[in-house]
Amino acid sequence: MDIIKVENLTTKFDDRTIHNNISFEINEGEIFGILGGSGSGKTTIIRQIVMLQKIQKGKILFLNKDISNLSIEESQQLKNDFSYLFQFGALFSFLNVLENIEVMLKEYTNLPYDLIEKIALTNLKLVGLKEEHAFLYPSELSGGMKKRVALARAIAIEPKVLFLDEPTSGLDPSSAEQFNELILNLKKMLNLTIIVITHDLTTIKHTLDRFIILKDTKIAFEGNIQMALDKNDSFLEDFLTIKKDKNGHKS
Numbered sequence: 001m002d003i004i005k006v007e008n009l010t011t012k013f014d015d016r017t018i019h020n021n022i023s024f025e026i027n028e029g030e031i032f033g034i035l036g037g038s039g040s041g042k043t044t045i046i047r048q049i050v051m052l053q054k055i056q057k058g059k060i061l062f063l064n065k066d067i068s069n070l071s072i073e074e075s076q077q078l079k080n081d082f083s084y085l086f087q088f089g090a091l092f093s094f095l096n097v098l099e100n101i102e103v104m105l106k107e108y109t110n111l112p113y114d115l116i117e118k119i120a121l122t123n124l125k126l127v128g129l130k131e132e133h134a135f136l137y138p139s140e141l142s143g144g145m146k147k148r149v150a151l152a153r154a155i156a157i158e159p160k161v162l163f164l165d166e167p168t169s170g171l172d173p174s175s176a177e178q179f180n181e182l183i184l185n186l187k188k189m190l191n192l193t194i195i196v197i198t199h200d201l202t203t204i205k206h207t208l209d210r211f212i213i214l215k216d217t218k219i220a221f222e223g224n225i226q227m228a229l230d231k232n233d234s235f236l237e238d239f240l241t242i243k244k245d246k247n248g249h250k251s
């Protein structure tokens with residue numbers, strides 16, 4: 001079942017066309033990538049799906065609702081169904097780890113504080129951190145730990161859909177790999193649909209179930225990594241820096 005359906009989306013800023021009549025669907029339970037060069041309109045699409053940017057032409061259905069025609073109550077309800085981790089999704093420097101995770105719960109629920117604290121601790125552990133990290137401040141954390149806290153904050157409200165913008169940017173290869181592993185585990189454990197903007201080839205090759213590549217206002221490719229490898233297309237080979245061994249096997 002599709003959880004998000006983008007139909008004939010056209011976006012222009014001044015005279016510049018960013019998306020020209022593009023359509024795609026994101027299925028429930030998949031990790032879906034939105035890829036493309038810098039300025040190809042990846043963040044704009046996500047901002048449109050999460051209702052931060054107006055849809056100029058075309059339609060987006062999110063959980064079967066046309067997001068351009070929602071009542072205030074419907075839009076509030078939909079906002080409870082997703083969460084996002086933006087590229088520079090900073091933590092509040094004056095709050096400790098646990099308090100940072102609790103922010104969304106305090107904002108979006110009426111739960112009593114002892115329950116909020118319990119949920120925050122559970123989510124802290126879900127993202128691979130320990131109770132002893134709970135009272136550290138952001139300045140005392142590594143980049144990978146900060147991303148984990150931001151992720152714990154995003155999943156604490158139990159969203160159905162999670163948006164991640166460049167989740168591994170700024171991480172060293174080993175931390176990025178661990179973060180990718182965490183995304184895969186969370187998808188399985190929490191039954192999430194995850195939409196990822198990424199340039200990270202490891203994420204693209206090992207974490208995404210399916211992806212689109214935006215190029216020159218259109219979708220240049222839609223499918224999974226195997227389909228991309230099978231295509232023998234020079235743009236795809238360059239974009240994904242696909243390597244061939246001496247027997248012509250691609251990786």
Ligand SMILES: Nc1ncnc2c1ncn2[C@@H]1O[C@H](COP(=O)(O)OP(=O)(O)OP(=O)(O)O)[C@@H](O)[C@H]1O
Binds near residue numbers: 040044
């Ligand atoms: N609100 C806006 N008003 C005017 N131009 C905008 C607006 N939002 C985005 N743009 C422009 O639209 C283009 C696409 O931006 P977008 O952020 O979606 O690209 P992107 O693919 O996410 O790029 P990157 O990988 O560099 O983050 C860019 O040229 C950007 O400057």
